[in-house]
Amino acid sequence: xxxxxxxxxxxxxxxxxxxxxxxxxxxxxxxxxxxxxxxxxxxxxxxxxxxxxxxxxxxxxxxxxxxxxxxxxxxxxxxxxxxxxxxxxxxxxxxxxxxxxxxxxxxxxxxxx
Amino acid sequence: xxxxxxxxxxxxxxxxxxxxxxxxxxxxxxxxxxxxxxxxxxxxxxxxxxxxxxxxxxxxxxxxxxxxxxxxxxxxxxxxxxxxxxxxxxxxxxxxxxxxxxxxxxxxxxxxx
Numbered sequence: 546x547x548x549x550x551x552x553x554x555x556x557x558x559x560x561x562x563x564x565x566x567x568x569x570x571x572x573x574x575x576x577x578x579x580x581x582x583x584x585x586x587x588x589x590x591x592x593x594x595x596x597x598x599x600x601x602x603x604x605x606x607x608x609x610x611x612x613x614x615x616x617x618x619x620x621x622x623x624x625x626x627x628x629x630x631x632x633x634x635x636x637x638x639x640x641x642x643x644x645x646x647x648x649x650x651x652x653x654x655x656x657x658x
Numbered sequence: 659x660x661x662x663x664x665x666x667x668x669x670x671x672x673x674x675x676x677x678x679x680x681x682x683x684x685x686x687x688x689x690x691x692x693x694x695x696x697x698x699x700x701x702x703x704x705x706x707x708x709x710x711x712x713x714x715x716x717x718x719x720x721x722x723x724x725x726x727x728x729x730x731x732x733x734x735x736x737x738x739x740x741x742x743x744x745x746x747x748x749x750x751x752x753x754x755x756x757x758x759x760x761x762x763x764x765x766x767x768x769x770x771x
Contacts, residue, residue, distance in 0.1 A: 549700065579759065588662070588748050588762030589701075634700065645716070646760065648693075648700035 548572045549637050551649035558656050564622040566652050568635030571616065575637040575647075580609060580620050583632045583651070592633070593620070625656045660685045662763035664749050669768045671736065671743060679734045679766045681749030687761070688754045690732035694718060695746040695765075704747075707732055708754055736768060744770050 550569045558564045566580075576597040581589035595602040595609045595618070602609050608621045622629055635649040662683040671677045683690065689708050693701040703716030707726040721740025726732055732751075736743045746767050750760040 547700075551700075554698070581762075586667075586764070588664075588750070588764050590762065591759045594759065645703060645706075648702075650698055650700045 547650075548575075549635055549647045549649040551633075551635055551652045553652050554650070555653040555655065558625045558654065560627055560656055560658050561624045564620075564625045564629065564654055564656065566620040566622075566633050566635075566654065568618045568620075568649055569616060570618075570637050570647075572637070572639070572647075573616070574639045577638050578609070578611060578618050579636045579638075579646070580607075581634040581636060581648075583634060589634055622654075625654075627656050627658050630654055630656045662749060662751055662761055664747075664763035664766050666766060667764070669766055670771050671768060672771050674738045676735055676737050677768065679736070679747055679749075679768070681732045681734065681763060682730055683732075683749075683751045683761075683763075684730060685751055685761060686729075687751035688729065689752045689758070690726070691750040691752075691760065692716075692722070692724065692732070692734045693748045693750065695748060701748060704734065743768050 548571050579594040580592040582592045583589040593604050593607050595611050611618045632651040632653045634651045636646050638646040665680045691706045692704040702718050705724040707713035723735045748765045749763040752758040752760045
């Protein structure tokens with residue numbers, strides 16, 4: 546049973562346009578959400594996070610939106626750059642759950658020049 | 659430079675053989691984790707450790723063992739009981755706390771001969 550789902554295995558976007566990566570979750574106890582970025586043959590690196598008390602968090606070109614009622618979050622990248630081409634993992638955890646962070650399967654983003 | 663190192667980058671296992679994957683961190687993090695990544699799936703937690711000499715099973719611990727004798731080191735042994743060991747293995751660390759960002763190593767790809 547996948548508690549964190551990224552239903553789009555891949556996404557292709559033109560350079561300069563917006564990339565929107567989506568993530569759905571089923572566990573209403575999750576209260577902290579993260580996005581990680583992964584290049585081939587490397588480990589994931591933290592990109593941006595949001596706690597459940599917020600509905601938006603912005604860091605430069607990256608913005609994460611959280612819709613708790615829909616159990617949905619999304620990552621917006623504006624403008625997209627070729628260097629953004631990578632796999633993006635959505636992850637969720639609960640403060641009382643301690644150390645179990647649940648990861649989605651990832652979405653591979655291709656940004657075309 | 660602080661970070662996490664994993665070795666080797668590629669590892670080959672023969673039938674019935676135990677192999678050990680190394681993970682070392684110099685970030686002074688108390689918590690360390692091992693994940694397995696298979697194609698089309700998210701990162702699945704194998705084991706985690708919050709403190710030296712203590713570790714807990716994750717979601718897919720069968721066929722694996724770990725030790726945590728030093729804060730900096732968290733080796734993972736893939737035993738002969740793990741019937742499908744071919745995967746990409748990622749080690750991570752974080753400070754203690756349910757919401758903390760995890761820092762990942764570059765990963766080890768394990769292949770069965």
